[in-house]
Amino acid sequence: MNLRKFKGYELINYIGEENCKFLGDKNLIFTKINSITNSSDYGLTFCSKKDEKAISLLERTRASIILCHKDILEYNIKLKNKLLIAVDNPRLWFIRCLKNFFPSADKKGIHPTALIGENCKIGNDLYIGAYVTIGDNVQIGTGSKIYAGVHIYDDTIIGSHVVINSGSVVGADGFGYERNENQVLEKFPHIGCVIIENFVEIGANTCIDRGTIDPTFIGQGTKIDNLVHIGHNARIGKHCVITAHCMVGRSAIGDYSWLAPCSCIRPGQNLGKRAFVGMGAIVTKDIPDDTIVAGSPAREISEFRRYLQYIENKIGTKGLH
Numbered sequence: 001m002n003l004r005k006f007k008g009y010e011l012i013n014y015i016g017e018e019n020c021k022f023l024g025d026k027n028l029i030f031t032k033i034n035s036i037t038n039s040s041d042y043g044l045t046f047c048s049k050k051d052e053k054a055i056s057l058l059e060r061t062r063a064s065i066i067l068c069h070k071d072i073l074e075y076n077i078k079l080k081n082k083l084l085i086a087v088d089n090p091r092l093w094f095i096r097c098l099k100n101f102f103p104s105a106d107k108k109g110i111h112p113t114a115l116i117g118e119n120c121k122i123g124n125d126l127y128i129g130a131y132v133t134i135g136d137n138v139q140i141g142t143g144s145k146i147y148a149g150v151h152i153y154d155d156t157i158i159g160s161h162v163v164i165n166s167g168s169v170v171g172a173d174g175f176g177y178e179r180n181e182n183q184v185l186e187k188f189p190h191i192g193c194v195i196i197e198n199f200v201e202i203g204a205n206t207c208i209d210r211g212t213i214d215p216t217f218i219g220q221g222t223k224i225d226n227l228v229h230i231g232h233n234a235r236i237g238k239h240c241v242i243t244a245h246c247m248v249g250r251s252a253i254g255d256y257s258w259l260a261p262c263s264c265i266r267p268g269q270n271l272g273k274r275a276f277v278g279m280g281a282i283v284t285k286d287i288p289d290d291t292i293v294a295g296s297p298a299r300e301i302s303e304f305r306r307y308l309q310y311i312e313n314k315i316g317t318k319g320l321h
Helices: 008-015 052-060 070-074 090-101 301-315
Strands: 021-024 043-046 065-069 083-087 169-172 177-179 185-187 194-196 207-209 216-218 292-294
Touching: 008 021, 008 083, 008 090, 021 070, 043 090, 052 065, 052 070, 065 070, 065 090, 070 083, 169 194, 194 207, 207 216, 292 301
Parallel strands: 043 065, 065 083, 169 207, 194 216
Antiparallel strands: 021 083, 177 185
């Protein structure tokens, strides 16, 4: 097998000399991608640590070329057959370099076992995997990827370059019922749909419910992890991050917000732009822009810390463990 061989100066040229500084031999070769702790000769890796914490990693790694933070070059590092390329954000540049020098194969086409309903509009250069089922009146934009076993219900609108991973369900009815005079639950008809804008990614086994009357909406560039539930009529802004095991009820999430794992947004709450919800937090009231909350019920982070201090003073440190 012929390995793809690249030299350090190709990496520097790609990043741009105005965006980086370097220490070592620009002619060193890299042929593969490594993690910094499980590395080998001719590997390219990155170090996200800063200050002295990074030094031992950089000196011990066997990788030939390492992307690191710029302040690392201020330290006396013992280099041997290594090239350090210092940038503002090593992880981001590592992602970009990986895509540029080691691009993954691009799947395209519609698998013969996929079932596509009537009156659908299917874009070009996309991929629809095995045993995908697509209902009637569905739109899927150019360059999207729908992996095996995904179920997309009627009237769903999916933009361009959207990724939906295996086992996810988009557009099923939400959980809406009303008790009648006999205390029997009557189902609320769900006549809304789901709208997913461009460049959204949805993890495996995630469920996004259709709206009751208005649509459930996922904004451009938002990334949704595995095993997430988005309830009916939720409105997710653009470029949000919603991590594993989150539950979003009939709520609005502002642009650029981050929901940490296992957080829960009670139906009817509104999160402002750039809100950050901590792991396991339960949001029971609206959150303003640029606010970090944690705990159950969720409190603004400074209030949460005061609460923890109060509990510690009451029951002692041992009672917290």
